[in-house]
Amino acid sequence: MNVLTIQNLSKSFGKQKIIDHLSMSVPAGSIFGFIGKNGAGKTTTMKMVLGLLQPDNGEIHVCNEKVCFGQTNTNQFIGYLPDVPEFYNYMTPTQYLELCGKVIGLPKREIDQRGQNLLSLVGLSGAGKQIGGFSRGMKQRLGIAQALFTNPKLLICDEPTSALDPVGRKEILDILRKISSSTTVLFSTHILSDVERICDHAAFLNEGKIAVSGTLAEIKALHGHDSLLIEFSDEQELSIFKQQRTIKPLISGSEENAREIILHSQNIKKIQQSLFSVFCETGIYPVKMEIMEPSLESLFLEVIK
Amino acid sequence: MNGYFAFVKKEFTENMKNHRFFILLAVFLAFGMMSAFLARFTPEILAALSAEMEMTSKPVALDAWKQFYKNISGVGFSAVIILYGTCLSGEYSKGTLVLMVTKGLPRKDVILAKYTVAAVLMTISFWGSYALTYGYTALLWPDTRLSNVALAACALWIVGFLYLSILMVGCVLFRQTFTSILFTGGMAAVISLLGIIEPLARFSPFHLTIKNIDLISGIAAPSDFIMPVLTSVVMSISGLLLAIKLFNSKAL
Incomplete structure (x- = not known):
């Protein structure tokens, strides 16, 4: 079952088309990485999902209910963390969460209990000072607490880690991973290592469309070729290796760096067979041999070319 | 209504924390005190400034109320509009409303709560000012009896609600404080201009x-005020409904 379904979504600002017939779906229970370079339209898409922007075309469904622009009922299923969450600075985190609870009509006892649990989850249970004095990381953590206050089915996070230091990033990713057992997380970013760290599904947004989408394994499998790194003890060995008759056809398109060579192929096993026979024939054995997994980064760069 | 009451409480707290209410109250109370005193002591002030200047008539209690209506309808209501002109623009620019609206807070509750709090604080300030003017006028002219004093003040008070309603439309339409204030001022000017055209004057x-x-x-009768009061109430409600309708489809 999908928590979020977007069909044929388009949005232009003036003459500039930002989103162009975008379709995607977010399965329930997933941590979904929504990847795209800066200005690709990630925030625009998310704002349309939240009913904050009016699409030119297309339909969005959250938990099988259609999203309307402006006043929309679907927001009751969603928790939202903007890239730079802003709060009423004169309030303390407890007061802010109390306001959130009252807005959605929770009883006082429930508000207190949820507030305490969430502040402890995000590590702000001891923070009694006004939000105006909070650091960016603390605001981001409070942002997650407020987004989870409604027990949402879908948590939408807009680049939650992009402006944080490594410690802050790790904290936010850990919290997202922790909550993923109960909430589907849609998380936009251009930091691919964050996606590889916590996401199980991802979609690449390029030129207003979804270029690639699926589980991380499926996406990596789409990568046209695998790579094999071979490192020799000295450059002479590498030179002898390259002169072998069996090797010559393999080195077209390869990358070389001092004692290393990286071979690319659609069929890495076949290359390995050839390599081992060459090693036996020549008596030259590499000091290191490694199959390089296709990274999201290389795929991303390929997609946005 | 949960969202409405929660947001009303938040708005009250905010108006106290950012001193908006105290500034408004201070402006209105200052006019409340000044109206009677200025009217009573203007001859002395003029004489002190220049020996050649002299008032031809003796100040009366009506002069104190003239001062009150001039000050409140001009500077007093301008202060209300300027102070509350930021009520939505600040939330737009910071993005604080987005978190509330995406939590399911009905958009109409935002507008109604902001209007309620602005109207209540304007009311407290207005009647505080009225009470001071009334008290000082009674003190300085103890033998004067005037009729329909409270009714006349009620008429001006009702206009305050209309200005706030127009301001809400301006705040929803425009993201900048200055433009919202300009819009309200412009609409007030249009209402004034239409009010001097004879067939409309009776309703304006x-x-x-x-x-x-x-x-x-005693020159005008209370019945002369019925139609303008009805027009103001209808316009205030229509303005508020328009603000809600526009805000419901506003990109945030």
Whole structure:
């Protein structure tokens, strides 16, 4: 079952088309990485999902209910963390969460209990000072607490880690991973290592469309070729290796760096067979041999070319 | 209604924390005190400034109320509009409303809560100012009896609700504070201009801001105010409904 379904979504600002017939779906229970370079339209898409922007075309469904622009009922299923969450600075985190609870009509006892649990989850249970004095990381953590206050089915996070230091990033990713057992997380970013760290599904947004989408394994499998790194003890060995008759056809398109060579192929096993026979024939054995997994980064760069 | 009450409480707290209410109250109370005193002591002030200047007539209690209506309808309501002109623009620019709206807070509750709090604080300030003017006028002119004093003040008070309603439309339409204030000022000017055209004058809310002294002095009758009051109430409600309708489809 999908928590979020977007069909044929388009949005232009003036003459500039930002989103162009975008379709995607977010399965329930997933941590979904929504990847795209800066200005690709990630925030625009998310704002349309939240009913904050009016699409030119297309339909969005959250938990099988259609999203309307402006006043929309679907927001009751969603928790939202903007890239730079802003709060009423004169309030303390407890007061802010109390306001959130009252807005959605929770009883006082429930508000207190949820507030305490969430502040402890995000590590702000001891923070009694006004939000105006909070650091960016603390605001981001409070942002997650407020987004989870409604027990949402879908948590939408807009680049939650992009402006944080490594410690802050790790904290936010850990919290997202922790909550993923109960909430589907849609998380936009251009930091691919964050996606590889916590996401199980991802979609690449390029030129207003979804270029690639699926589980991380499926996406990596789409990568046209695998790579094999071979490192020799000295450059002479590498030179002898390259002169072998069996090797010559393999080195077209390869990358070389001092004692290393990286071979690319659609069929890495076949290359390995050839390599081992060459090693036996020549008596030259590499000091290191490694199959390089296709990274999201290389795929991303390929997609946005 | 949960969202409405929660947001009303938040708005009250905010108005206290950012001193908006205290500034408004101070402006209105200052005018409340000044109106009677300025009217009573203007001859002495003029004489002190220049020996050649002299008032031809002796100040009376009606002069104190003239000062009150001039000050409140002009500077007082301008202060209300300027102070509350930021009520939505600040939330737009910071993005604080987005978190509330995406939590399921009905958008109409935002507008209604902001209007309620602005109207209540304007009311407290307005009647505080009225009470001071009334008290000092009674103190300085103890033998004067004037009729329909409270009714005349009610008429001006009702215009305050209309201005706030227009301001809400301006705040929803425009993201910048300055543009919202300009819009409200422009609309007030249009209402004033329409109010001097004869067939419309009888119905115009402008009547409520210029005929108060006539009502106190007995030149105008309370029945003359019925149509302008009805027009103001209808316009205030329509303005508020328009603000809600526009805000419901506003990109945030």
